[in-house]
Amino acid sequence: MDTTDQNTSLDDFLTWKVSALRDYLTKRGLTKDGTKSELAALCYSASVLKIEIIPSSFEIIKNNQLDYQNLLKINGQVLSDPLKIHDNWLDEKNGMKKFPPVYISDIVKYLSEKNTSGKMKEILQDYKIGKAYEYFKNGFLQEIFYHDIDARSKYCFLRAKCVPSQKIKEEEHDVWVCVEKATGEIGSSYCTCTAGLGGTCNHVAGLLFRVEAANKLGASACTSLPCTWKVPSKIKGVKPTKIKDLRIIKSRHGQSDSKRPLVSQSKSQYQPIPESKDNLDIFSAVLKKSIPNACIFKGFVTENVEETVTKPVSEDITAYTIQDIKTKCNDQTDFLSNMPKYSESDIQKVMFSTIGQSSNEKWHEIRSGRLTSSNFYEIHTKVQSYKKKEGVTFDPLISRLMGYKKLNPNIRSLKHGREMEPEAKLCYLAGMKKAGHTDVNITECGIFLDKDMTYLGASPDILVDCVCCGLGVVEIKCPLVQKCGKCTTFCSCCVPDYLYVDGTRYSLKKHKYYGQIQGQLAITGRKYCDFFYIYM
Incomplete structure (x- = not known):
């Protein structure tokens, strides 16, 4: 009963x-x-309390089989089981150039869709800087194999083995991920570990981080395996070592590994003899380095010169759009003669409201119909061509200026640049500090409008200021450059020609970036522009 x-x-x-x-x-x-x-x-x-009946072992197995079959159904397409496919797998050396463009944004999106609980922030933090990233960094994840499924399929399989972190001599876990070839969107995943059917275990995330690392290095776009990329060897065991000789390594996504000995040099060389100078500042500095979160430092005010991330201001800026201005004019002459003049507060209001740029809808609205600095070179050359030959059409250019035609954001080169830009900003800031610039700060910005010719606009990547150089802007380029495949160390063989003249100095005067930079300086009113080309 x-x-x-x-x-x-x-x-x-x-x-x-x-x-x-x-x-x-x-x-x-x-x-x-x-x-x-x-x-x-x-x-x-x-x-x-509606406590359900615990299913039997047979029912659990049956439900797991059904769940696994559902993992192979993606957008109405039923795929073959990658664990049962034994032929046509490409190893990393041959398959890496076919890796789909998976980046951290794709990983976060996939994990957030799989984990809908209120603990999402905690889960994502764990994935980005915790155990999952350690699987990739410390070689627990083995070589990744690629399978095309078939030439007509929009999806591909990535498969690898992962060593259990606690019992490295036990059987390795089989991990696979199904990814859309063109966009890098993750469709499904599985691991043979206990949590594998959920699709978001640490082993799956570790595989995705390895693919992301290949894309960030540009390895997946190369015709040959780069010297900076190594296929991980199988972990055979851990050799015993003395505790005092241990090196603690904590890997964080987007940052270089932090290494420190368990017994620091200051501890090993400590002498229990009172110092001749009992300097409280020196003592507190050393203590803070060892225990930065100690309660004693709660009352200390420290300067933070790291990157300032400013959130967009929530204000109505509809009146500043070209579309709104157009409704008050009868024809082209009326439009140009009645263009409004903006005050400095107006310009700042628009700039702060459009922070985030391409990810901010207001930025697109303000930019639509305006001549922006990134298009100055093309506008100039198009006009010059028209003067020579009146049959030249402006339709494609106008369509882009008005925002009618938008580029596919999943194009590999665009996606690579977008994903690498945050790291490039940190590299720029670190380089400025290393070069000795005083009190250097970088801040995010939106679009700047020209105060007189308000149909002109410019969106620098970041703003920079320091005591020694004053106010400037930074234009960052993170192109997906194919490695030369010949040099064994970092080289400039494939760096664009516009960066070099006789291999000694750069020259942009005949390139579209020169017009972009000049436009940014003129419209923002800042003193200089750092053209930061990062070659990863």
Whole structure:
């Protein structure tokens, strides 16, 4: 007897036999000890709380099989089981150039869709700087194999083995991920570990981080395996070592590894003899380096010269759009003669409201119809061509200026530049500090409008200021450059020609970036522009 519903009362349960009550509780994993009245009360509580029957081993296996089959169904397409495909797998050396463009944004998107609970922030933090990234960095994840499925399929399989972190001599986990070839969007994943059916275990994330690292290095776009990329060797074991000789390594996504000995040099060389100068500042500096989060430092105010991330201001800036200005004019002459003049506060209002640039819808609205610095060179050359030959069409250029035609954001080169830009900004800041610039700061910005010719605009990548150089802008380029495949160390063989004249200095005067930089300086009113080309 096991059929109950929400209306089953305590009196109903009291009419049951003790064996039936115990059977009811056993099927739900509850204790079956006690008097009949106690058992009836437990059954009634389980009914009210809607505690489900624990499935049998056979039912669990059957449900797992159904869940696994569902992992192979992506957008209505049923794919073959990669664990049963034994032919046509490409190893990393031959398959890396076919790796899909998976970046951190794709990984975060996939994990967030798989984990819908309120603990998403905690989960993502763990994936980005925790155990999952360690699997990749420390070689627990083995060589990744690529499978094209077939020439017509929009998806591909990536497969690898991952060594268990706690029991490295046990059988390795099989991990696979299904990814869209063109966009890098992750469709499905699986691992043979306990949490593998969920698709978001640390082993799956470790595989994705390895693919992301290949894309960031430009390895997947090369025709040959780069010297900076190594296929991981199989972990055979961990050699014992003295505790004092241990090196603690903590890997963080987007940062270089931090290494420190368990016993620091200052500890090993410590002498219990009082210092001749008891300098509190020196003592606190050393203490803070060892224990930065100690309560004693809560009252200390420290300068932070790291990158300033400014959030966009939530204001209505519709009146500044070209479309709004156009509604108040009758024709082209009227439009140009009645263009409004903006004050400095107007310009700052628009700039702060459009921070985030391409990810901010207001930025697109303000930019639509304006002549922006990134298009100055093309506008100039198009006009010059028209002067020579009147049949030249402006339609494609106008379409782009108006925002009618937008580039596919998943184009590999665009996606690479977009994903690498945050790291490039940090590299620029670190380089400025290393070069000795005083109190250098970088800040995000939106679009700047020219105060007189308000149909002109410019969107620098970041703003920079320091005591020694003053106010400037930075234009960052992170192109996906194919490695030469010949040099064994960093080289400039494939760096664009506009960066070099006779291999000694750069010259942009005949390139579209020169017009972009000049436009940014003129419209922002800043003193200089650092053209930061990062070759990763």
